Amino acid sequence: MTDWIDACATDEIDEEDVIRFDHAGRTYAIYHSPDGAFYCTDGLCTHEQVHLAEGLVMDHVIECPKHNGQFDYRTGEAKRAPVCVNLATYPTRVEGGRVQIKVS
Amino acid sequence: MRDYSLIGPDAERAVAAGLAAADWYHSDIPRKEMKALMAREDGPAIRDTLILYGAMVLFAGLGIWLWPSWWSAPFWLAYGVLYGSASDSRWHECGHGTAFRTAWMNNAVYHIASFMIVRNPVTWRWSHARHHTDTIIVGRDPEIAVMRPPAALRLLSNFFGLADAWAGWNRMILNASGRQDPEEATFIPESERQKVVTVARVWVVIYAATIGLAVWTGSILPLMVIGLPRLYGAWHHVMTGLLQHGALADNVIDHRLNSRTVYMNPVSRFIYWNMNYHIEHHMFPMVPYHRLPDLHERIKDDLPAPTRSIWAGYREMLPVLMRQLRGQDLFLKRALPATARPYREELHMAAGQPAE
Ligand code: FES
Numbered sequence: 001m002t003d004w005i006d007a008c009a010t011d012e013i014d015e016e017d018v019i020r021f022d023h024a025g026r027t028y029a030i031y032h033s034p035d036g037a038f039y040c041t042d043g044l045c046t047h048e049q050v051h052l053a054e055g056l057v058m059d060h061v062i063e064c065p066k067h068n069g070q071f072d073y074r075t076g077e078a079k080r081a082p083v084c085v086n087l088a089t090y091p092t093r094v095e096g097g098r099v100q101i102k103v104s
Numbered sequence: 105m106r107d108y109s110l111i112g113p114d115a116e117r118a119v120a121a122g123l124a125a126a127d128w129y130h131s132d133i134p135r136k137e138m139k140a141l142m143a144r145e146d147g148p149a150i151r152d153t154l155i156l157y158g159a160m161v162l163f164a165g166l167g168i169w170l171w172p173s174w175w176s177a178p179f180w181l182a183y184g185v186l187y188g189s190a191s192d193s194r195w196h197e198c199g200h201g202t203a204f205r206t207a208w209m210n211n212a213v214y215h216i217a218s219f220m221i222v223r224n225p226v227t228w229r230w231s232h233a234r235h236h237t238d239t240i241i242v243g244r245d246p247e248i249a250v251m252r253p254p255a256a257l258r259l260l261s262n263f264f265g266l267a268d269a270w271a272g273w274n275r276m277i278l279n280a281s282g283r284q285d286p287e288e289a290t291f292i293p294e295s296e297r298q299k300v301v302t303v304a305r306v307w308v309v310i311y312a313a314t315i316g317l318a319v320w321t322g323s324i325l326p327l328m329v330i331g332l333p334r335l336y337g338a339w340h341h342v343m344t345g346l347l348q349h350g351a352l353a354d355n356v357i358d359h360r361l362n363s364r365t366v367y368m369n370p371v372s373r374f375i376y377w378n379m380n381y382h383i384e385h386h387m388f389p390m391v392p393y394h395r396l397p398d399l400h401e402r403i404k405d406d407l408p409a410p411t412r413s414i415w416a417g418y419r420e421m422l423p424v425l426m427r428q429l430r431g432q433d434l435f436l437k438r439a440l441p442a443t444a445r446p447y448r449e450e451l452h453m454a455a456g457q458p459a460e
Contacts (some may be wrong), residue, residue: 067233082233
């Protein structure tokens with residue numbers, strides 16, 4: 001069984017922004033969408049191993065800082081070359097003002 | 105002797121030395137400021153695109169109207185620079201997807217510009233990604249314009265588009281026949297290859313129609329509008345493009361050592377879409393062209409002093425290129441201001457000898 005992991009406070013991420021969260025030797029990106037929801041994906045771009053948390057969130061898209069590849073961070077879908085491989089996504093929930101993620 | 109092939113011994117050496125996909129130097133900018141600099145909007149690029157395409161229609165219209173008189177020549181020269189040089193920067197910025205906020209606008213301008221500059225939009229998206237991963241790493245970067253020693257004749261001929269456009273048209277024919285160059289195969293994933301072929305075939309149809317019209321009318325006028333301006337208007341993008349990395353270090357992982365920021369006149373900056381801020385662009389490719397002057401102001405204390413003009417750029421670059429031509433393996437190393445974080449020399453042993 002996988003437990004929920006406490007990642008950050010809801011107010012640590014601006015709306016339409018992303019932060020990096022490292023846990024158990026892995027790195028994740030946690031997003032705060034313009035409509036107030038939280039999402040979680042793998043932290044590294046699937047093109048080359050670059051941290052997405054340094055990229056730009058526009059609506060529901062994260063743009064990678066290295067070559068401007070884009071993913072829909074809700075589904076992980078690769079939207080724009082040079083990214084071709086989708087990004088893994090993980091469930092999130094908000095409990096008592098904290099964002100929690102569920103990673104296997 | 106350097107081997108610039110992507111499938112040769114220097115390619116293997118670069119990987120072994122940890123220079124491929126390495127961790128590059130970045131100036132420090134707080135996230136909030138960076139976000140503001142990266143923010144996208146459509147306004148500036150719509151304005152610039154209307155000016156660009158409007159001017160092209162106007163100049164081509166006047167050229168056609170005055171044809172075949174010599175009075176048409178200045179209008180062709182102006183049209184040619186917009187077609188054969190401004191297309192380079194539009195290809196570049198829209199390829200990054202930073203010029204417009206709206207994706208279809210980036211794509212539309214990207215495809216038009218790719219056609220004019222004769223760079224397959226699929227192939228070159230991948231080659232440019234590699235150029236950003238491994239900027240001026242010998243054997244890894246497919247877009248090294250000034251090699252060491254410089255291929256002087258090739259560089260000079262490119263002021264008239266000869267080598268590059270010729271290569272582009274040859275590649276178009278190869279791709280249209282369903283084949284691919286083996287070097288391209290090193291950076292284009294399998295899934296994208298059919299797109300390369302489709303675009304090449306569309307282009308062949310456009311060129312065939314233009315040549316057909318020229319034969320039918322017995323005049324080169326149709327080719328003055330489509331195709332030839334890639335040659336007679338190429339000089340500006342070559343003039344500015346050679347300054348990007350020319351005579352600077354190779355095999356380093358700090359853009360301050362291998363890229364050049366040059367102050368330019370406003371007309372050149374419009375044609376070049378601010379790519380004269382080239383260190384800034386490489387360090388932060390997410391920042392749109394219209395915010396590069398702001399980014400420059402923000403980090404200039406961490407960069408070598410900008411070169412003051414195009415002319416000054418050639419004055420610092422040419423003597424080093426001449427020495428490289430004579431067989432000396434050296435490069436221009438610009439001093440950092442006292443306010444900058446120093447170069448990490450231990451990471452740049454492969455760069456060779458700086459010129460005094
Ligand atoms: S590393 Fe993310 S697009 Fe290339």
